Amino acid sequence: MSRIIKRPTHPGRILKADYLLPLSITIKDLAATLGVSRKTLSKIINERGAVTPDMALRLSRAFDTTPDFWLNLQKNVDLWDAENESQEWKKVKPFPQDRLHDHHSSLNNEQST
Secondary structure (H helix, E strand, C coil), X not given: CCCCCCCCXXXXXXXXXXXHHHHCCCHHHHXXXXXXXXXXXXXXXXXXXXXXXXXXXXXXXXXXXXXXXXXXXXXXXHHHHHHHHCCHHHHCCCCCHHHHHHHHHHHHHHHHC
């Protein structure tokens, strides 16, 4: 896993800097357009909340983007946070590569018969 030193940009910051401010849209107006509470939207914009799949669909429709755009931004932040906030995941011992490859080969053989 390649290590990213700096935390990726939160989707709330992108939403604020690239959409709300340039388009002069208020949080209240966007919340109404999206059909969510101002509090819910404010949490995302202030980087205290996450973009869910439902919110990604709403944002993509409002701004003619894709849900994947918003979800990928969130995923990058979530993975960075998980990697940097705890070291517990490093205690997991990987299975030997030859064992994993043997398993994948047997699965592929079973599926083709």
